[in-house]
Amino acid sequence: MASSVFFTHSHCYSSKPSSLVFRQVGVGPTSLRFSSSHVASVAAMTMDSSAKVIDGKSVAKQIRDEITAEVSRMRESIGVIPGLAVILVGDRKDSATYVRNKKKACESVGINSLEANLPEDSTEEEVLNYIAGYNDDPSVHGILVQLPLPSHMNEQNILNAVRIEKDVDGFHPLNIGRLAMRGREPLFVPCTPKGCIELLHRYNVSIKGKRAVVIGRSNIVGMPAALLLQREDATVSIVHSRTSNPEEIIRQADIIIAAVGQANMVRGSWIKPGAVIIDVGINPVEDPNSPRGYKLVGDVCYEEAIRIASAVTPVPGGVGPMTIAMLLQNTLISAKRVHHFE
Ligand SMILES: Nc1nc(=O)c2c([nH]1)NC[C@@H]1CN(c3ccc(C(=O)N[C@@H](CCC(=O)O)C(=O)O)cc3)C=[N+]21
Numbered sequence: 224m225a226s227s228v229f230f231t232h233s234h235c236y237s238s239k240p241s242s243l244v245f246r247q248v249g250v251g252p253t254s255l256r257f258s259s260s261h262v263a264s265v266a267a268m269t270m271d272s273s274a275k276v277i278d279g280k281s282v283a284k285q286i287r288d289e290i291t292a293e294v295s296r297m298r299e300s301i302g303v304i305p306g307l308a309v310i311l312v313g314d315r316k317d318s319a320t321y322v323r324n325k326k327k328a329c330e331s332v333g334i335n336s337l338e339a340n341l342p343e344d345s346t347e348e349e350v351l352n353y354i355a356g357y358n359d360d361p362s363v364h365g366i367l368v369q370l371p372l373p374s375h376m377n378e379q380n381i382l383n384a385v386r387i388e389k390d391v392d393g394f395h396p397l398n399i400g401r402l403a404m405r406g407r408e409p410l411f412v413p414c415t416p417k418g419c420i421e422l423l424h425r426y427n428v429s430i431k432g433k434r435a436v437v438i439g440r441s442n443i444v445g446m447p448a449a450l451l452l453q454r455e456d457a458t459v460s461i462v463h464s465r466t467s468n469p470e471e472i473i474r475q476a477d478i479i480i481a482a483v484g485q486a487n488m489v490r491g492s493w494i495k496p497g498a499v500i501i502d503v504g505i506n507p508v509e510d511p512n513s514p515r516g517y518k519l520v521g522d523v524c525y526e527e528a529i530r531i532a533s534a535v536t537p538v539p540g541g542v543g544p545m546t547i548a549m550l551l552q553n554t555l556i557s558a559k560r561v562h563h564f565e
């Protein structure tokens with residue numbers, strides 16, 4: 224498999240590296256930065272060979288700065304420091320990297336972080352005991368159980384056990400249920416979809432009345448992203464592995480959120496000129512030019528998309544950093560809510 228590089232385009236190929244060694248978040252592509260004067264013009268743009276890069280890394284930094292200010296204001300006025308507890312079961316390299324990055328992000332804004340690292344062969348009951356402890360701990364305002372869990376555990380039992388008031392991932396069925404209902408409000412919105420919408424807002428992309436297509440229907444990204452777009456008054460379609468004419472539907476979209484986990488799946492010819500593209504995928508593909516032997520690419524063929532779309536998120540440096548910023552924001556929201564701090 225490792226040698227069967229499947230070229231579909233000079234830029235957009237999709238071969239999986241034979242050995243995946245995940246590393247810590249590196250420095251994003253600085254050449255993709257652009258001045259804030261471009262930001263306001265994204266919504267007005269039509270077909271353009273110089274599509275705008277949606278710089279999630281810099282927006283996430285801006286949001287972390289806002290959170291830092293709020294955390295210190297809270298600490299100074301009522302003496303409360305928001306706390307996030309992260310539970311990691313097993314030793315998947317990618318999960319360990321994400322958890323380390325979440326911890327670093329907490330430190331950078333002044334949020335306390337607690338971490339439980341449990342062995343791969345832990346029982347479900349042991350995980351539930353940790354959750355119960357954090358549920359009762361008043362210094363903990365957010366609880367995150369890193370996914371995926373080892374296969375011998377029942378994910379549903381575990382996610383159900385997190386107190387909804389501390390469910391900063393927004394994965395509790397009651398929070399998802401409220402997200403799906405008109406006139407109801409969840410206590411927390413899932414971080415990745417929330418980060419996608421936040422990017423659209425911060426780049427002045429109007430959503431109301433637009434055709435949005437979400438590619439993928441996972442519980443943690445695709446489905447809640449579709450619900451959020453609908454709450455913003457978009458007309459939403461969900462394209463998935465059983466959709467008979469995906470290209471035809473995707474080509475109608477003014478806004479595309481791609482979350483399937485397939486490298487470079489969405490081609491330039493599938494994209495309506497001027498569309499705005501949010502690429503959630505983080506897929507490793509072989510890259511002999513990289514010292515690690517692989518690089519990360521999205522679900523959308525970036526080199527093709529950037530010529531046709533009006534704005535595109537890069538990978539890395541797009542949605543990923545926003546996910547973590549939204550986790551910090553949800554933790555702050557939780558602490559403010561429980562302490563009635565405006
Ligand atoms: N309970 C739970 N909540 C999650 O939110 C959750 C989870 N489980 N399991 C795994 C996924 C994945 N995820 C990412 C977070 C940040 C980046 C991120 O910061 N990516 C950077 C760097 C990527 C790199 O260089 O390795 C970027 O895209 O620029 C990626 C992926 C959160 N997840």
Ligand SMILES: [Mg+2]
Binds near residue numbers: 279537538539540544
């Ligand atoms: Mg990214």
